[in-house]
Each structure stands twice: as structure tokens, then as C-alpha cells.
Amino acid sequence: RVRSAATRHAPLPGRCAHFVLRKRRFCRMIPAPGRRFCGEHGHEEEQNDRKRIPCPLDPKHTVYEDQLQKHLKKCNSREKPKPVYFVQDINAGLRDAAEIPEKQVSTLFETGKLYLKVLHLSAGLELHLQEQILSHQALQEALNDPKNGESAFKHLKQQASILGNMEKLHLLGPGRCFVEFGAGRGKLSHWVDIALGNVENVQFLLVERATTRFKVDGKHKGRDSVFERLQVDIQHLCLNKVPVLEKKKLPVVGIGKHLCGAATDLALRCLVESYTICCDRDHEEPAPKRSRAAETEVAPHNSAGNESTTEDHKPVAGIVIALCCHHKCDWTHYVGREFFKSVGLGPVEFHYFQRMSSWATCGMRETTSKASTSEDSEDQTNDTEEHEQTLSRTESGSDTLQGILSVEERKEIGCLCKRLIDHGRVEYLQQQGYKAELQYYTDSAVSLENVLLTAVPSPSLIPEPTI
Template structure:
């Protein structure tokens, strides 16, 4: 009985204890005796045999001496370290992925069977360390952009004097107004542009969807468009549509960009860099599956995936009459024309270095057009080998050549793939564009062309000069970074200032409107260097504002194509 209770029984007023000691034993001996102070309860995991604790909390402190574990009923201590010391074994971080721990005695065996071994990229056949990194090393002659660590730090605009920073800002205004603003394309918003390829839900909504949401009938979660991601996916797919169709109509982004009689670019597959959860590819997959439903006459609505099989056929038919996701729903002309130039079941490949929860892969895994995910850093991917070994593997016996040589897929017909990206972060955009330099090898070895590029850029404050692809031929190092066709030259310090000042564009109310405008112009200057790099590779390239700023501040993408 507690002291407070004794005082109460004696008639004395109870007083609050200054410090309450946590309980040491779980009343239920089958469950862990580790007390979670924050939640005021014991751990709800079953105990290990012969211990008061579960496998997670039965840990040892470094230097614990081995001893024989006593029986659980004889244990009088509730300290996890004491219990683990009795076990004589301690848990250590896994060297493959430190997010989980293993017993030290089992570490040698665990590293051979760890589930995260499948994500060890250096064992992949298409891994090539830093293949697309440091392409801009010719512009770096000092340590101003050295990686963080060892006492060094990145140079920023804060390292300029007030007069020096004002001069850089004036240079930004002049460069943007004279060289970039006249070349910037704005995607026109149609009057009925409520059509949106959704974001997280992976669906497509139409004006009819808004009407149905106002009725008393329940609306499935998959039918609700994302107001954040939906308009972005719509804008990017519209840019892709104009490029594929080589459209020259009034609303097209290609007006004046190519010859009036350019043939459409037939697309055999899609490759999305920095896909994250794969929302853009999933939205594109929805449109392709809709087209397949129209061809095959199937009754399953898009976005349901594997769950559609659990819905009664009568309910599915009733839903199909009103669902905005069925082939009978009205679709805008750009969408139907775009799909006419796409393969019936094109492969969709997404590439990212990290794993994500709630990604779109599972939702479309069992659909007619599933996604294929490659988990590797963009800077380390050998795209030619990725196509030959993983994306479009060479059948046994084809293309056998010299030892160590890249196998050839010569018997295959030439395929056109579109390169996509939504908010590709910082230098990752430069890594992705560097992959395009593999074009000749891709064509000769893998029979793949990359004639279309639509990449929305993001996080320019994470760009580094050492990773910038040279916008024109450079001879000798160190070389100045010159915007081709102009007299504007950017030093290492000035480029670092461009990168750091670009963050002003997305600071919201923390900076004034003048600084936000400077930040947006810095972003466009960095992207314009990328545009010139694409032009150097033979692409028709430009920047396009694909959605409104009230949807996202990162509302500009790089569009490039090679007309046939």
C-alpha cells in the first residue's frame, strides 16, 4: 500500500507525491515488463522465454558480463539492462540498415540474410559509382562548394558584403529580364480545366465528380482528387501530350517551337526519375488503363485495383454509370489524342534511391499496366545496363560479346521512351539530365531513344556547381560558367549565392515580395543553364510554367524533345 493511501486511511489529507516511481513488473507475466513512461503503461509485446522483457527491450549495455539467465518467476529486477546482462547478449545496429538492431551473436549470420540486402545498390548490375556526378568540376577552382564536413561549409549569399549582394541581385534581374523571361512558356489553362490526374489517390476527376460530391450518395475515397497534386499532374501530362502530338494549336506550348509539319512522337515507355511515391506515373497509368478499358470493354473502374474484385458485379455496374473514372466519362481532347500516340501497354519505370510508405506501386501492382521500381541513386545508375538487365532484359543467347562488354539488343526494334520527373530535387535534376548523355550507347546497345523530357524542378538551394552539366563545350579547367549566347558569367561564389537565394521563392511570409521575386528569378537562371545543356545535346528545350503558383511555388518544368 502506498504512503498516500496510508495517510488517507489514517484520516490525514492525501498529498501528491513529488515523484512517482514507475512500476517494475507487469501484472501479466506473459507480457514485457518495460514501462513506457510517456504512455503510462507497459509494453504490450510478449516476453522472451526466460525473461521479463520482449526481444526489443531485452537489450544489453556495452560491457555487460555474460551470466546464466534465471527463471522469470525468480527475477526481482525490472531493469532492461539487467535483464539483458543476464542473457549475456546485446543488440547492435545492423551494418546494412541501422534502422533496426540484431543480437551481436547473430550479426554474422544476419548480414547474409538481412531483408535490406535487396536495397544494397553496389551489387546491382547497373550500379556505377558517381557516374553522373561532378560533371561541373571544371567550373570549381576553390573550396567554396566543398561538401560539408571537416570544418568546411558551403558558400552562400550571406558571405557577400551588402554592396556585393546588391550587385549580384542586379545581375539576376538583368539576366532574367533580357534572356529568360522572353523564352518562358506559360501553359494556358482551359476553361474547363477541372480535369485532373489526381495525386495521392491516383484517380482522375472531371466536372461531374464535383457534382457527385455534392449529392447524398457516398463517394469512394479513390474518387476524390488531390487539390495539391492533381493540378500538377494535369499540367505535366498536358505538357507531355503537346510534345507527343507535336501540337500546334492555340493552347499548345509548342507554338513557334518546331516545324509546322512535325510528325507525332510515338511513345513505347515512360521513365520517371526521382519518383518518390510514384504519384505522377500512377496518374499516367490511370489514363492508360482507361484507354485499355475502352478497347477491351472491361467493367472495372480505374483506381480500384485489386479491391475491384471484391465488389459485387451489380454494384460495379451501377457505379460505372456515374463514376467519373469510366471510359464513358467525358474526356478532354488533349487526353484522347495523347493516348493515341502511346503503346497499348507501355512499361512505366520509376526510379528513386529511397523507399516510401503508401507509395502507388501497391495500388497498381495487379493492374494491366503495373509500375516497375528501381531503387538506386540517380548519380550511380548506368542507364544502358539498367535497360539491358532490368527494364528490357536481353533474352538468353542474344548479344553475347566480349567478356565485360555491354550486351547488345540489336534484334529489337527501336523504342522511344519519355523521361519524366516531378519536383526532382536539387542536383538530382542534373544527374537525370546527365543520363541523357548515354543516348548514343542506349540507341546502339539497348535500342532505346529518349526523345522526350518533361521534368519539374525543385529545391534549387541544394544545387551545387560541381554537379552542373556544362551548357556548352568547355576547354580547360578551371573555366568560367557562361550562359551561352550572352555575356553573363557566374563565378563560383555567385552561383552559390544563386542557389541559396532561390530559397526565398518558397519562404512565404517570412520574406517580402521583392525577395520572393528574386528567388524565383534565381531558380529560372539555374534551370536555363540546364535548358542550354539539353540544347547542346540536340534537344529543342525551354522552360514552361505548367500550373499556378497558388498550387505550388515550384510550378515550372523543363520541356525538351527531339523531333523526328
């Protein structure tokens, strides 16, 4: 792959003559006939007297000044019309998070009260998780394919275990809509579809706020199942307004692989609050008119009756989400506030629990100034996934606690912080009428973020599949 000295200083034949300093190579775009530079770098053409300026919507690319107005109408960075399922901040939660005073922050760290709270809480809660490392036949061929490298193999093992847990919960079946939050390329939905085979009346909704390259959706064209992408932030997603769900009324199964931080809380609220409540309202029938006196007499009975009618059905058939990045959680969006408040904690403690949670994956890194060897760095890179990158010294808190806690102590406290945050999510789901559990779904050698959150409605609330 190493080019000769002669070719390194000249563009490839038929390619742009602009040298990209950041990539240390020539631009590979094809210029117009008779030109040496492509349209992006045309301002370097000696014969070209047209001026190119940065696009006001996105300065990362340029545009001819005399074509600016035309470009603004079709620029990919322009503000697009909001889809029908966009409802501003519908899943955001309450915005009453308190600011954390700097003096209070330093006091918490210096006195060590925070560590005592972590250890005290962990002693009173069952935070030791069971292993549910499963697999699924749908991925066996890919798992045995020697063409897959180590990174691909790790992802396949995780996806296989997620599908195995879904099968154990009887969530792989016809008449369902699978909503993958933080879908990315859509690989998890891809394998769910393969596992389902030729079942009827299945829909996939892939929720991703960013545009994604190399999507696998195209592999499923012409199949009975339907893949649809929803390019929207989970914070603003109202599932009840998605046309296909309005039309088919399918029970929903929420899934996700490594749904980062606050995105998990947004997804949970999207499923069990905004979607469920909207569906319950749709199923409610208007009460017959009655006199004010009669209304007063039966008010208590009616109130109880309404509660039973809204709780006798759950449009969400199940939730299976692999958790990660607890350091990116946010008190504003967090669904487990009631649990934290019940044990005497608030936004200040949550702020530091979320920060210390990063020690579970970064705590094993020594805080001394001694440089690691290249061999150590290589091993660390191989074991670290995209969501497990090293945080800054300030974020991990290592600069504040250097020499106070050992590596193992930091790791233990980080894991406890993760489990406490997750416990709040479990209690939230239980209060919403779900049987929720946490389990290790893969080995830590495969992924340091190896905890799976599952939830299914209580037996009396399980929705019937639509066939």
C-alpha cells in the same frame, strides 16, 4: 483518441512493456509467449541474461550479441551487391568545382554586385513563363472525390496537369518506357498507367534510391503494363544497362514530380547523355577497313557523316519534370554550366544564385524578430509542401540581409535566380537537339514550386514508338 490516465501508464494487452520516451507511449510490438518485452527491448527482461548490442551497420536497432554474425548476413543495412545498371558517377558531371573563399563571399554580399548581375541577366533573357495549367480525364473521379483532403487534392491537381501536358506533347501512347525519377510511392506513374488504359507494350521504371513504404506498384499486378523499381541513386544509373531496355529497346519518356535540386540535372544527363550516347554506340556499325592513305583522304567527310548518323535518332521521346528545390542544386552536377560561363558567371555566382533561389518560397517570411501569430503559422503550413520547408537563417541569407531588402524584393530575386538556373537547363537541352520549354503547370496556391520543364526531340529526331 485520448486514453484514460490508467491506460496511459500501462502497456496494451499482449504488447511490449517498454515505454518509448520519444513517442510518449508503450512499444506496440508483440513479445514472445511468456515474455513482457519484444525482441528489440528484450534486454530489459529480468529473466533474460542475453545481452543486446547496437548493430554495427545501423546503431538505430539492436541485436543479440551471440547472434551478431548471423544478423550481419541478413541485416537490411548491409551493403548489397550493385545491380547491373549501376555505373559509378556516370551522370555526375565534371568534378572541377572551385572552393569559395570566405573573403570573396562576404565581398559579394556587401557590395551588392550579385543583385545587379541577377537584374542585368534577367533584363536580357525572356524569363516570363506562359501558363499551361491543364488537366486529364484519368483523374477527374479522384478530383471530385470528397474523401480526398486538401493536401491530396493539391497533389492530384498537379498530377492531372502533368498528364495534361504529356498528352499535349503526344507522349501518352503505346510502345514506350516511362522512367519516373525520384518516384517515391510511384503515384505519378500510377496515373500515367491509368491514363494509358489498355495500350500494349508499355513499361514503367520507378527510380528511387531509398526504400519506400505504401508503394502503389502492387495495384498494377496482372495489368499489361509492367512496373519495375530501380533502387539506385540517379547519379549512378545507366539506363542502357537496364535489362528490360536492353531487350525491348523502347523509346524512353523521363518524368518526375518535384525532382529536387541536383537530382533534376542528374536525371537530364542520365537521359540525354549517358543513355543516348550508349544507344547511339549500339546502333553504330563498324566501318570497313581501309588503307591509311585512304583514311587520311576521307577523314573530314567521315567525321561529318558520323555526326549525322548519331544525331538522326533520339532514344528519348520526351522529358516532363516538375522542378523544385533549386537551393539544393550543385555546380558539379549542374548541366547549364556553359550558359553561366557564356554570361561571365562561375561557381561562386552559382553558389549564391542557388542560395538566393530559396527566397522565392521563403522570402515572404519576415526577417524581424517579431513572432508570427498561430493563425499565420497555420496558413503557412497549409501552403507549404514537403520541399518548401523553411530554411535556416544562414541558408536563406536573412541574417546577412536583414533590413536591406524588402520581402517582395527578396521574393522577386529568388524567382529570378530560379529562372536563370532553369534557363541553363533549357539551353543544355536545346544544344542536345531537344525543343525545351518552361511553363507554369499549376497555380501558386496549389504549390509554390509550380514550374514544369518539358522537352521533346526536334521533329526530325523523334523516335518511332515500338508496338
